[in-house]
Amino acid sequence: xxEVEQDPGPLSVPEGxxxxxxxxxxxxxxxxxxxxxxxxxxxxxxxxYTYSSGNKExxxxxxxxxxxxxxxxxxxxxxxxxDSATYLCAMSAYGAxxxxxxxxxxxxxxxx
Amino acid sequence: GAVVSxxxxxxxxxxxxxxxxxxxxxxxxATTMFWxxxxxxxxxMLMATSNEGSKATYEQGVEKDKFLINHxxxxxxxxxxxxxxxxxxxxxICSAHREGTxxxxxxxxTRLTVT
Numbered sequence: 001x002x003e004v005e006q007d008p009g010p011l012s013v014p015e016g017x018x019x020x021x022x023x024x025x026x027x028x029x030x031x032x033x034x035x036x037x038x039x040x041x042x043x044x045x046x047x048x049y050t051y052s053s054g055n056k057e058x059x060x061x062x063x064x065x066x067x068x069x070x071x072x073x074x075x076x077x078x079x080x081x082x083d084s085a086t087y088l089c090a091m092s093a094y095g096a097x098x099x100x101x102x103x104x105x106x107x108x109x110x111x112x
Numbered sequence: 113g114a115v116v117s118x119x120x121x122x123x124x125x126x127x128x129x130x131x132x133x134x135x136x137x138x139x140x141x142a143t144t145m146f147w148x149x150x151x152x153x154x155x156x157m158l159m160a161t162s163n164e165g166s167k168a169t170y171e172q173g174v175e176k177d178k179f180l181i182n183h184x185x186x187x188x189x190x191x192x193x194x195x196x197x198x199x200x201x202x203x204x205i206c207s208a209h210r211e212g213t214x215x216x217x218x219x220x221x222t223r224l225t226v227t
Contacts, residue, residue, distance in 0.1 A: 044156070045218070
């Protein structure tokens, strides 16, 4: 079993839809949770960072962490074609000074 | 802020030669940098963690004599792929930890093709 599981998609939605992206994990030591966006042949770009359980909102993006269920989510409101990319969840037990464990990424396509 | 660059962005080399990839934090100091490898449609896999002024820590299964990492300054880390073979062809991405934050910032990646 992988430490982090993420549905690879692809996920196709119409412009303006609410997108829900999810990851599950098995290591209860993870405390730091991140979402990255990666365009084709580019490096990942940090979108959201959350410590421990709870919600965090930034513009059209909301990150949720449920440590009791070992489940994290990223919601994108009013999705735009420019949101089309691969979304990677990443986790760490000790923060950014230590290794990040990535999910395989979900490929999102927002149709105009 | 928090920009990380990589050079080159794309390189083709012949089997048996060595290739050096540079990773620079442009507007912040990074005592810790990371090197990842990504195969097509797969996730990033950590190869090694490099700390300025000390030896890199390699992940299990990564050959330290093949992937030489040097972190000579607070803004520069290099990865040298020695005696490259076609199976080393991949997308290599570095990241840097920004002091005072909990975040890693990633470079744009280097695509290596070994013929």
